[in-house]
Amino acid sequence: MQHAEPVTVPVDTLLEWYRTLVFCRRFEEQTERSFRRGKIGGYLHVAIGQEAVPLGFLSALRADDVFFVSYRDHVHTLVRGTDPRAVMAELYGKLGGTCKGKGGSMHLFDVARGNYGGYGIVGGHIPLAVGAAYALRYQGTDRVCLCFFGDGAMNSGALHEAANLAGLWGREGLCPVVFVVENNQYGMGTSVERASAVVELARRFDAYDIPNERCDGMDVVGVYEVARRVVEEVRRTGRPYAVEALTYRFSGHGAADLFQPYRSKQEVERWRQRDPILLLERRLREAGALDDHAVREVEAWAEKRVQEAVSFAESSPEPPPEELYRDVYGA
Amino acid sequence: MTEMTYREALRSTLVEEMDRDPRVLLLGEDIGVYQGTFRITEGLLERYGPKRVIDTPISELGFIGAAIGMAMLGLRPVVEVMTWNFSLPAADQILQNAAKVRYFSGGQVSVPLVIRGPNGAGVQLSAQHSQSLESFYGHFPGLRVVAPATPADARGLLRTALRSEDPVIFLEHAALYGIKGPVPEGDDTVPFGQATVVRRGRHVTVVAYSRMLHLALAAADELAREGVECEVLDLRSLRPLDMDTVAESVRRTHRAVVVQEQWPLFGAAAEVAAGIYERCFDDLDAPVERVTGEDVPAPYARNLEKLAFPDEDRIARAVRRVLQ
Ligand SMILES: Cc1ncc(C[n+]2csc(CCOP(=O)(O)OP(=O)(O)O)c2C)c(N)n1
Ligand SMILES: [Mg+2]
Numbered sequence A: 001m002q003h004a005e006p007v008t009v010p011v012d013t014l015l016e017w018y019r020t021l022v023f024c025r026r027f028e029e030q031t032e033r034s035f036r037r038g039k040i041g042g043y044l045h046v047a048i049g050q051e052a053v054p055l056g057f058l059s060a061l062r063a064d065d066v067f068f069v070s071y072r073d074h075v076h077t078l079v080r081g082t083d084p085r086a087v088m089a090e091l092y093g094k095l096g097g098t099c100k101g102k103g104g105s106m107h108l109f110d111v112a113r114g115n116y117g118g119y120g121i122v123g124g125h126i127p128l129a130v131g132a133a134y135a136l137r138y139q140g141t142d143r144v145c146l147c148f149f150g151d152g153a154m155n156s157g158a159l160h161e162a163a164n165l166a167g168l169w170g171r172e173g174l175c176p177v178v179f180v181v182e183n184n185q186y187g188m189g190t191s192v193e194r195a196s197a198v199v200e201l202a203r204r205f206d207a208y209d210i211p212n213e214r215c216d217g218m219d220v221v222g223v224y225e226v227a228r229r230v231v232e233e234v235r236r237t238g239r240p241y242a243v244e245a246l247t248y249r250f251s252g253h254g255a256a257d258l259f260q261p262y263r264s265k266q267e268v269e270r271w272r273q274r275d276p277i278l279l280l281e282r283r284l285r286e287a288g289a290l291d292d293h294a295v296r297e298v299e300a301w302a303e304k305r306v307q308e309a310v311s312f313a314e315s316s317p318e319p320p321p322e323e324l325y326r327d328v329y330g331a
Numbered sequence B: 001m002t003e004m005t006y007r008e009a010l011r012s013t014l015v016e017e018m019d020r021d022p023r024v025l026l027l028g029e030d031i032g033v034y035q036g037t038f039r040i041t042e043g044l045l046e047r048y049g050p051k052r053v054i055d056t057p058i059s060e061l062g063f064i065g066a067a068i069g070m071a072m073l074g075l076r077p078v079v080e081v082m083t084w085n086f087s088l089p090a091a092d093q094i095l096q097n098a099a100k101v102r103y104f105s106g107g108q109v110s111v112p113l114v115i116r117g118p119n120g121a122g123v124q125l126s127a128q129h130s131q132s133l134e135s136f137y138g139h140f141p142g143l144r145v146v147a148p149a150t151p152a153d154a155r156g157l158l159r160t161a162l163r164s165e166d167p168v169i170f171l172e173h174a175a176l177y178g179i180k181g182p183v184p185e186g187d188d189t190v191p192f193g194q195a196t197v198v199r200r201g202r203h204v205t206v207v208a209y210s211r212m213l214h215l216a217l218a219a220a221d222e223l224a225r226e227g228v229e230c231e232v233l234d235l236r237s238l239r240p241l242d243m244d245t246v247a248e249s250v251r252r253t254h255r256a257v258v259v260q261e262q263w264p265l266f267g268a269a270a271e272v273a274a275g276i277y278e279r280c281f282d283d284l285d286a287p288v289e290r291v292t293g294e295d296v297p298a299p300y301a302r303n304l305e306k307l308a309f310p311d312e313d314r315i316a317r318a319v320r321r322v323l324q
Helices: A010-037 A052-058 A074-079 A084-091 A126-138 A155-171 A201-208 A220-236 A264-274 A276-288 A294-313 A321-325 B006-020 B044-048 B060-072 B084-098 B134-138 B151-162 B211-224 B242-255 B268-283 B300-310 B312-323
Strands: A066-070 A116-120 A145-150 A177-183 A212-216 A241-244 B004-005 B024-028 B053-055 B076-081 B114-118 B144-146 B168-172 B180-183 B196-199 B204-208 B228-235 B238-239 B256-259 B288-291
Touching: A010 A052, A010 A074, A010 A220, A010 A276, A010 A294, A052 A074, A052 A145, A052 A177, A052 A220, A052 A276, A066 A074, A066 A126, A066 A201, A074 A084, A074 A116, A084 A294, A116 A126, A126 A145, A126 A155, A126 A177, A126 B060, A126 B144, A155 A177, A155 A220, A155 B024, A155 B060, A177 A201, A177 A220, A177 B268, A177 B288, A201 A212, A201 B268, A212 A220, A220 A276, A276 B238, A321 B134, B004 B006, B006 B024, B006 B044, B006 B151, B006 B180, B024 B044, B024 B060, B024 B300, B044 B053, B044 B076, B060 B076, B060 B084, B084 B114, B114 B151, B134 B168, B134 B238, B134 B268, B144 B151, B151 B168, B196 B211, B196 B242, B204 B211, B204 B242, B204 B312, B211 B256, B211 B312, B242 B256, B242 B268, B256 B312, B268 B288, B288 B312
Parallel strands: A066 A116, A066 A145, A145 A177, A177 A241, A212 A241, B024 B053, B024 B076, B076 B114, B114 B168, B144 B168, B204 B228, B204 B256, B256 B288
Antiparallel strands: B004 B180, B144 B238, B196 B228
């Protein structure tokens, strides 16, 4: 773990992050309810407990930077500023969704905001991000690319081939990519110890000469500090970097993961003590920037916004049959 | 018209398009310093530099995936696979990302990517290195799949591929790199999804593509001596598949033979035959014949390999059968 760095984030920003975290949490909880009611189909992977990682990292990006994510992509999309109504409508399979209802939960995209999408094959998007980073330098820009993936993806061949290419191309300053390992301790029901010969995942990037470090993925301020430093270094050097953020998902792997025989209630409880919302709330209360009244206001605001997203999704039309045949080929 | 080899047709088109469009860049194993396994990229590293002609490690999954990412960000990468056999480690990237990302993003991204290299069999490379993968890739919506048989089509189709907004599976054939043929001057293109009638004839339609076209033409020569006039069609594109041209021909000849280099099950020849039945059932005077490779992995021994793949005689025999 890297030493703590001085907090330079203004209180207003912290309050904004607090609101965002609470909103994302309520949004994700709502998607689980909507799934149980049959409004959302397919696979549904929420990021409850992990929100500080996408928020901290994406807060360190410029508007013209880009990123790629796994299927656990709702929070990334929301914190990047995509209309929550469009996100919910996508999950509902509606025309007003981010992808006209044709991608669903695992494939949220918002290219105008640099969101190059969620992908459903574990590890499969990592090579794309490396190529995207190359393209950004080839085009003569100083934009950077973030690539988020889970601890499980660390064991895919795609990661290793992509990381080697990034290491190679980075030597020429042609690969400004940050690999963000969202280590939530499990790939479905398989713990990191049972899946990776080296449990300190960041170190595996040593093999490709990619600088790397671990960070506490529950403290959004800490995540942001690391992200800001790393993103600026990558922007300057054009070389890749890897950060393993230690985090935890409080929900099941997906909506079907009800019994969770692979972990104990005590373990979940222990991690809940470090809930990213709790940590930030504590920090704000200690700074005198948040009280019970303000917390209630934030909760009411978040709930209202979530319900607006649901209403929009409910009333958005289904994609018309012509959509079935659109977007297979370009013009 | 000028005369050039299939190899020179490919190389000259790459050069012309790279000169024209700085977004075009090349990736592949040993395409630069080594000059390309089949010398398609000879001299290009020197001409364009290492940023545009990227010698990759042996990581098909990695660099084809990276090329997809480059294409999504607005470049026009051309990947050379040393042979198509080595595309299989990257099949996940090609099929799950390149072919589909436009669709599942609701049309927000394009993948203008060309993957090219030799496809097919016939030179004793045995099971792992002798495969015709057009039926495999042709199965997937979102891809374009082309297989030129002549220098002119190699040029025209490659240029179309390089200007396309979609991922293109560009299947060359190692046995064809040395063949010569006339090519039009200038930057002509051959559109995807247009079969062409290579030889006119009244008695039977023979449908082929890539190396099989040349066997079909040789068979047609032989049959002409018996008074049989074959109409020989070159599909050129497998996806989109131009069944209109095929059906138009079969309606005139009332008989059809479809040739494909490798495995019959779920193959391109089966697809074309089914299309003929769907469109021209009442016009047919005989069942459609398929000439395909045998349903076995490719053997090494020369005598066995000859048995495993179609030849002119087999095509001629199939034609005689449909004429009975
Ligand atoms: C190649 C592949 N194999 C299996 C799956 C099924 N699967 C979906 S998510 C998952 C676990 C991935 O774990 P991790 O990378 O740690 O991400 P997390 O779900 O924890 O965010 C598995 C096995 C898949 N989608 N892709
Ligand atoms: Mg995980």
